[in-house]
Amino acid sequence: MPHGDRGRRVHLDTAGLGRMPAAARAQLTEWTRHEDRHGPYEVDEHVHHVVRPELDARLAALLGAPAGDTVLATGAADAFAALVPRLALGPGDRIWTTPYEGVANLTVLTALRDRARCRLEVVPLRPDGDLDLEWMAAHIDDDVALVSVAHVPAGCGIVTPVEDIGRILAPHRCLYAVDASYAVGQLPVDAGRIGCQLLTGDGWRFLRGPESVGFAYLAPELRQALAPCGTALPALPEGASVVALNAALAVPQDAGPAGGLAAVVRTVVQETPGAELIAPGRVQCGIVTFRHAEMPAGSLRRALAARGVVVGKTVAQQTPLYSPGRKATAAVRVSVHHDNSAWDAARFTEALREALAGRGRGCHAVPTAVRAAPPAPAAAGGGAVAAPAAGLRAVCAGSAAGAGAVPAAGVPRPRRTAGRRHLALVSAPAPDGTA
Numbered sequence: 001m002p003h004g005d006r007g008r009r010v011h012l013d014t015a016g017l018g019r020m021p022a023a024a025r026a027q028l029t030e031w032t033r034h035e036d037r038h039g040p041y042e043v044d045e046h047v048h049h050v051v052r053p054e055l056d057a058r059l060a061a062l063l064g065a066p067a068g069d070t071v072l073a074t075g076a077a078d079a080f081a082a083l084v085p086r087l088a089l090g091p092g093d094r095i096w097t098t099p100y101e102g103v104a105n106l107t108v109l110t111a112l113r114d115r116a117r118c119r120l121e122v123v124p125l126r127p128d129g130d131l132d133l134e135w136m137a138a139h140i141d142d143d144v145a146l147v148s149v150a151h152v153p154a155g156c157g158i159v160t161p162v163e164d165i166g167r168i169l170a171p172h173r174c175l176y177a178v179d180a181s182y183a184v185g186q187l188p189v190d191a192g193r194i195g196c197q198l199l200t201g202d203g204w205r206f207l208r209g210p211e212s213v214g215f216a217y218l219a220p221e222l223r224q225a226l227a228p229c230g231t232a233l234p235a236l237p238e239g240a241s242v243v244a245l246n247a248a249l250a251v252p253q254d255a256g257p258a259g260g261l262a263a264v265v266r267t268v269v270q271e272t273p274g275a276e277l278i279a280p281g282r283v284q285c286g287i288v289t290f291r292h293a294e295m296p297a298g299s300l301r302r303a304l305a306a307r308g309v310v311v312g313k314t315v316a317q318q319t320p321l322y323s324p325g326r327k328a329t330a331a332v333r334v335s336v337h338h339d340n341s342a343w344d345a346a347r348f349t350e351a352l353r354e355a356l357a358g359r360g361r362g363c364h365a366v367p368t369a370v371r372a373a374p375p376a377p378a379a380a381g382g383g384a385v386a387a388p389a390a391g392l393r394a395v396c397a398g399s400a401a402g403a404g405a406v407p408a409a410g411v412p413r414p415r416r417t418a419g420r421r422h423l424a425l426v427s428a429p430a431p432d433g434t435a
Helices: 003-007 022-038 040-063 076-086 103-116 133-139 162-169 220-225 239-250 258-270 297-306 342-357
Strands: 070-073 094-097 119-122 144-150 175-179 198-202 214-218 275-277 287-292 312-315 330-335
Touching: 022 040, 022 239, 040 070, 040 214, 040 239, 070 076, 076 103, 076 175, 076 198, 076 214, 094 103, 103 119, 103 144, 133 162, 144 162, 162 175, 175 220, 258 275, 258 287, 258 342, 287 297, 297 312, 297 330, 297 342
Parallel strands: 094 119, 094 144, 144 175, 175 198
Antiparallel strands: 070 214, 198 214, 275 287, 287 330, 312 330
């Protein structure tokens, strides 16, 4: 590669925080200064009369939702936490979640279970890591009141077949919630085709908006279910952030080589001695997660950053029903965007080799054995199919394997840090003894 390019930083952490487009950054700066000089009222008027109609139309087009059915929030997790506990569930109801559920939503579901004295069940996985849709079809009934699914989880790149799940659930009375935080902006997300009643997302990941602004789509069925308590959210994003998100959504998205670049990164990881690819399921997206047998994830992330390559780190607490079962406390997370290039992938390859070549200086071995990585899974839409991930344990709903894996209702609210949450979990049985 050209010698002069080596000083350019490569951003491969869009799943953590996307690079804001220049136009969005300029709007955020301009309106933050305007608010500082003239107070918040002029910004609020501009947002209400000019920005919100544009933003509502753009969100509706982005999510395949009718105009007016979206609301803004300070983040997807905050919207979920504000709306879901208002559902009128009772002891005869069941809630379904999955092993890929994020910790923030899982904490909300556990609290709802404890308050309503209903059952919280975990949909099992197939041996290849995909959700067991046959199990869902066989066990769905009208006592299932709520199903919560992550389109793409925080800890790995598996793409959940949310549209297939929607077709299974459609004949029944349950409400269907989809967390699209790590999907929207990198994959097609169409609430109408999914058939969900609640869809939440963050604006600062693959949509590349500012932090602390997200959104939720609420279908008429959910609005009706929430009518006694209302759908108003207690916290709303600030004016300048809303302007910046609108500007970010106005930037045309290049449906370029993100999937192809992710496949390149995945191949690089597989060919790296001592590396384990964490890629359950048959369909993968632009997120590549892995760990190394001899270099902790935090040390490897810092070593890559020192070489100008910015990647993320995922910890077991983010997906507490999945990651701890693999004895993986932390892993490196690489996430590509449409604005990344082949040069970025080549620079990652070089930096990874350099970082591992110097791992003996100040690094400690990871205390867990690393199995051989499975063959590379395909990027979403790529057509190829990945091989199963070895050693994945299915968590069956209501079984002893799943009991106690859900966090206690009394877990304190986690500290908000740059739009992300980290939380230690404490096991607690439900009043009826189920998960």
